[in-house]
Amino acid sequence: MSGFSRREFLLASGALVVAVSTPAPAALLAADGALVSGALPAPGELDSWLAILPDGSVQACFGKMDMGHALEVSIAQIVAEELDVAVSQVALVMGDTMTTCNQGGASGSTGIALGAKPLRNAAAEARRLLLQAAARSLSADVGELEVREGVVSIRGRSTASVTYAALIGGQRFNAPVEWNKATGNGMDIKVQATPKHPSQYRLVGTSVPRRDVAGKVFGTRDFVTDIRLPGLLHARMIRPPKAGQTIAHVDEASVAALPGVRVVHEQELLAVVAEHEWTAVQAARALAVTWADSTPPTRWPGHEQLHARLRAAPALKREVTLNHGDVEAVFATATRVIEAEYDWPLQSHASMGPACAVADVRADQATVWTGSQKPHAVRDGVAKLLALPPERVRAVWVMGPGSYGRNDAGDAAMDAAWLSGRLGHPVRVQGTRWEGTAWDPKGPACAHRARAALDASGNVIAYDFTARGLSRVGVMFHEADPRDTLTGMALGMPLNSDLGLGAPAESYGFAAKRLAWEVVAPLQERYSPLRTSHLRDPLGPEVHFGSEQFIDELAAAAHQDPVEFRLRYLTAPRDLAVVRAAAERAGWTPHAGPRRERGPGDVLKGRGISFAQRSDTTVAVIAEVEVSPSTGRIWARRFVVAHDCGLVINPRGLTQTIEGNIVQGLSRTLFEEVHFDAEQVLSVDWASYPILELADAPETVDVVLINPTQAPPSGAGEPTMRCVPAAVANAFYDATGVRLRRAPFTAARVKAALKTHA
Amino acid sequence: MPTVRFQLDGAPVSVDVAPDTPLLYVLREQLGLSNPHFGCGLAQCGACTVHLDGEPLRACVAPAASVEGHAVTTLRGLGSPEHPHPVQQAWLEEQVPQCGYCVNGWLMTAAALLKHQPKATDAELRQGLAGLKCRCGTHLSILRAIKRAQLMINGGAST
């Protein structure tokens, strides 16, 4: 691929897309990939959101990211719906901070729930203004007009018509909209027009095919790894091999024999740079560095002792998220108290490719190409790092390996910007597999405790769940501040870590109930490969692995069927509906306690249910598993998912998003745990950090989409994932009568658990 | 620097390169191809897969010199939007990719597998495609797509 992808610029260069007065012509942009306009799009102008081009096509500027979940086409459907054009007429511009407002990037499954709001309003407002203009042009009343595929005509007289393109094509609307002054996920605008009522929808709710697939299947679209610029230098970062080590000495002579290699070293930031990529790889391997232990030496507990440490460590922060009734007093009256602890491991984003970023930093401006799911955060972080105003920094998202939250992409972007500024050349930073697995921010490990009080008839009279673990924001879940990146930490910037976790999201109506979370200190404060942050559905699988397994334990203790038990205590109607829908689709047979159904050979079969809310979305998952006691293998052969995320925009895209949640969630449940000893991360590649492969994929994921058109869309990118671990654990219990209270359920752990209970 | 000569997607190429340079870097940097991806550099994921004389080869660990005189096919040579390989067509129809970074490995490996075992069963597919990663978890779509490709290859005869 020669030079910067022209497609990106052609898309971004529509005549009235940006809020600058005269956007540079496409040819100039393509010739100079680092061009920065010096002005940010203003959310309070309609032209920042939408443009009608001379050919009648529509450009919609979206400040979030489609990571392959059919979000792009869904947004296009919503815009086309409001404007009365064909979906194929709408092109989305996204991921470029010069042409899109900061809607927060990919974040919290809000792509449609929040991300679509301003564009829906902008499209409705554009239609209103266009109809006004058409009424003048056709000498008619607005009320007499109708629109089809961007052609406005007088109802019943299709010969009297005018196109959107003729009305405005290539010109600006120059119309203000009322921005709510929020930046990020909450950004919205108010307009005079009223968007359509869902009962009028004809495009929303249909499975329009995605438009990003062909480029991925034929390899005709660039990934961030494919960006090339004239004079580009290839960099590899050098990280300390052991916990807390610092650089004592760098022997530059060790790479002198390699052509054109430069060593860049400042404080703990160390990189090798070369004209050819393979030379950079060789230099990174050859560079002789003397490392010094910290004083005292940093010592981690090791993954086997991690949960004991999590339990014993003092809580740095405790938050009670729900406290209902006098929990302690009711426990004192209990006939029976059930208690359990649940341990979730540290997990890696382990993206399919380690992070890559390209930066071109000039004296007074910078451009960064990144796979980060939050390019606006990259812009802000790079601006702070280089002391440039944000409008002089342009971050361009180019599709990269899936990021699933705060992976390593932001670190690479920051490193590339720093190196490019220092070297005066465009720089491409490519991580190694070791960095992608061992050095990405980790999903936090947890050690939860749960207890419940039962009365003599088996009713739950008090419930107390405390989630406990490493912070979900040990580093922030975006890179808008260099202090939250490896770059900033290596350069000695003050730390910016925060304390946060999360509690179960459900509606069980126990008379006395307390939900709380507690955070303990990180394993290493600074420049740590075990720093923690958001991993897809942050705290969802971690917490509900415990809470939804505990609900099952209570059902068993009360000799009740797990589905009926949930139906008895859940209070929110939509929660009840998904549990019922999943049970019905699965053909659930009520049963109390484990059934230990026999399959072929030594196989035991079981079914388990799990349920959770996430924002306004609610999901129930039923897993059907086959357990082989001799091999320790769990095959989760079939899943049933009942999913209510409000109004459905694109059913097929939604269904595949749910499937992906199930499979990635299953991988995390069965296989994934970051191993480490006292001083090294031992999970460094796919052999030492295995994930699910095709052999272990389910046969079927049967999805029931509940589509309450009166409820606004509430997000589907993550909610299903949180149900998977407990559904599998509960199914395992049904098959074997044994509880798996520590994830992942590796073959060795399964065998050990069955042996203990044999 | 020695010259390595081979066929690339049907056309002869020659590159001056240190013979132990992995083929992946030669394809991506010297020859400007982007479809074989760097995923691990350790032959553990498949993202870099090309065909060497029709058989899957992990370009990240294959020295450039090892392809001297051979035919290398990349995704670009496997098929195009105008003339898609059945696996590409099926991947498109099933909307398989999420991020898409793994797709090259699956398509190149699946195309070779189906050449030898056009009627591979579900179990054979699950086994035959071991060692390929998809971090996004598109495995259900992948299985659907391969079965769709089998229908195309086997002339609609289901197995």
Ligand code: FES
């Ligand atoms: S990059 Fe070659 S197998 Fe992973």
Ligand code: FES
């Ligand atoms: S689609 Fe993202 S890794 Fe497979």
